[in-house]
Amino acid sequence: MITSVALGGGVGAGFTARAGGVSAAPYDSLNLGGAVGDDPAAVTGNRRRAAAALGADPDRTVWMRQVHGADVAFVTAPGTAGAVDALVTTVPGLVLAVLVADCAPVLLADPVAGVVGAAHSGRPGTAAGVVPALVKRMCERGADPARMRAAIGPAACGGCYEVPAAMRDDVAAAVPAAYATTSKGTPGLDIRAGIAAQLAADGVPDVRTDPRCTLETPDLFSYRRDGRTGRFAGFVWLKEDT
Numbered sequence: 133m134i135t136s137v138a139l140g141g142g143v144g145a146g147f148t149a150r151a152g153g154v155s156a157a158p159y160d161s162l163n164l165g166g167a168v169g170d171d172p173a174a175v176t177g178n179r180r181r182a183a184a185a186l187g188a189d190p191d192r193t194v195w196m197r198q199v200h201g202a203d204v205a206f207v208t209a210p211g212t213a214g215a216v217d218a219l220v221t222t223v224p225g226l227v228l229a230v231l232v233a234d235c236a237p238v239l240l241a242d243p244v245a246g247v248v249g250a251a252h253s254g255r256p257g258t259a260a261g262v263v264p265a266l267v268k269r270m271c272e273r274g275a276d277p278a279r280m281r282a283a284i285g286p287a288a289c290g291g292c293y294e295v296p297a298a299m300r301d302d303v304a305a306a307v308p309a310a311y312a313t314t315s316k317g318t319p320g321l322d323i324r325a326g327i328a329a330q331l332a333a334d335g336v337p338d339v340r341t342d343p344r345c346t347l348e349t350p351d352l353f354s355y356r357r358d359g360r361t362g363r364f365a366g367f368v369w370l371k372e373d374t
Contacts, residue, residue, distance in 0.1 A: 140243030163362025237366030242275035277335035289345035290322030
């Protein structure tokens with residue numbers, strides 16, 4: 133159900149997958165997305181199951197109404213942060229969540245400063261610079277890029293993420309490392325490569341990328357593959373016992 137990520141002492145982080153929940157098809161089974169047409173009671177149950185598997189408090193999670201932008205919210209209480217695509221907190225025990233089903237979930241932490249962040253970085257958000265915006269907001273709270281650790285979660289890979297040539301050119305104009313050619317020889321985008329390059333440019337030295345492609349991995353939700361489907365999530369938080 134959970135792939136844990138090591139982002140330093142006192143920080144919890146991980147990515148969920150598809151199995152282990154209660155949702156019926158086509159959301160089977162650990163759908164965490166509340167705006168995809170699934171039974172709200174099933175989503176609530178799944179979110180509690182995911183939190184329990186992470187060892188986090190299900191009642192202290194912050195979600196976002198993700199809009200494919202680059203706005204970042206600093207949060208101090210659970211709930212829904214509104215129309216943003218990245219979150220920052222310095223509050224121990226407050227869990228930041230990012231929902232995806234082909235876009236990249238990005239988790240960041242500076243364990244020394246006690247600052248964590250999460251971002252939803254798809255094609256528009258990557259081009260708009262949501263991850264660099266997140267790094268900047270974390271620095272405003274005392275983080276140092278040189279101490280940051282980052283995890284880029286499962287997403288559509290460059291070999292599968294086919295787009296029109298003009299769209300590839302538009303994104304690559306902002307993020308050259310995202311330029312890709314698919315396995316079919318058609319124009320593509322490698323969003324994770326673009327994000328990794330953005331993090332490196334901002335001075336973040338420790339970047340870990342989950343190699344799984346959502347389109348190629350049946351154990352993960354993929355909107356581009358399935359259309360009507362669920363969402364998996366990335367979570368990051370400061371542990372309270374440190």
